[in-house]
Amino acid sequence: MRERISARGYENYLGHFNLTLGLHDALATAGGARIVSLSSSGHLFSPVVFDDIHFERRPYEEWAAYGQSKTGNVLLAVGAAERWADDGITANAVMPGGIRTGLQRHQEGNTTPEVTEAFANFTWKTVEEGAATSVLVAASPLLEGVTGRYFEDCNEAELNTDPNPYADSGVRPYALDTDNAKRLWDLGTAMLHS
Template identity: 55%
Template sequence: MTTDTPVHTPFDARTTALEVVRDIDLTGRRAVVTGGASGIGVETARALAAAGADVTLAVRDLDAGRRAARDIIDSTGNDRLLVAPLDLADQASVAAFVAAWDGPLHVLVNNAGIMASPERRTPEGWELQFATNHLGHFALATGLHRALAAAEGARIVAVSSAAHLRSPVVFDDIHFRQRPYDPWEAYGQSKTANVLFAVEATRRWADDGIVSNALMPGAIPTNLQRYVSAEELERMRAASGGGAATWKTVEQGAATSVLVATSPLLDGIGGRYFEDCQQAAPHQPGTRTGVAAYALDPAAAERLWTVSEQTLRG
């Protein structure tokens, strides 16, 4: 059951992922991390492995995934690392991953994503950022529902972003078929969708022991920004307060994901949005922090779920 009491933790923006799991034992637990070959995905997987979990890196680039797995094994001493192919923009790839999974799944970290890409579409005609960041993860989670339910206490981690403040889900034109394409609006919409997924997944699946929470990892220089110019990165740095101190290391950036995935403080709690290892406050105009009311709107969450199911059915 979820509660309305805000979650407070002893951690903050400077906490690292390994510090979050220092006193947590995940032996016997199984986890999947999408995008586990780079960025905060690697550090999320490393922390889960360090706590004893069996971790599957779900990646597009198998060679990069294998290199990441070897590095995690070397640094943690946990050799229960697997690498599996997954392209979230390819529904056949998602279906193949689901079909190959066997047994319970305790933690699903929906971490992979693309940011502010040029206008591109999947073969189905879906806008690529929404297709990858939301629809691919939606298909993965719903496909793995039985495995998550079998874990009797599973958690789904939805990696969102403060960019969700840029746009709600525009249901009348999700895929930019009528409105001019804007890469940041498209990214923001997909990140709002991640939060709404956490809200509705918890509502639908809490009786199965499954909860989901969303999070903002923080500003971390990674390959995620490959479509963003140096000038735009500087503007982002200035908007977030200015100075290098506003940027996190990848180890700090993974901490909130790992908190949501593992902390006993979140047992049975879902449908929330976290930043800097704390439950976020409501967004205040003029800031780049907090969670937008539209991202937690239960009616929008239910509508998005229905639209997503219909979209995937074609």
């Protein structure tokens, strides 16, 4: 992976945040709308590092950046769940799973030995298997009113406190932390208005 920063100098969480904010009124009008924020087990690599979110004072490390952006996508769902419940909007994050698509061309040849080994031993999903969790969270009546959670393999994920960043399941507590969600929401709002 190569560094991908916007023209304003931001990592990719901000686009998801801006789109979600822009859709708020339509979602509220729809009644019972659901936000499905796509994340990844890559969130296990890093929390959002609020003291240096743009890698200005620390070396850029692509897997930390990827992890931070995927943690941001979980926190986006947690933040929307907190703020927009009274509007009838639910928001959850999902880990669709590793699906062999053209996206991997950005990773192959640019990884550490640990990541290369993890990819070699990874159980890849079909496109249909990868879409299943997103479809469940978006449409199942079983999840009516369920909000601010993280799902994988068509189930709510368990908390993962294993320090191994290559663990392939569960959700880190920092990704579901409401204080982190509020802080990132406030930071995202400030960045959009700067």
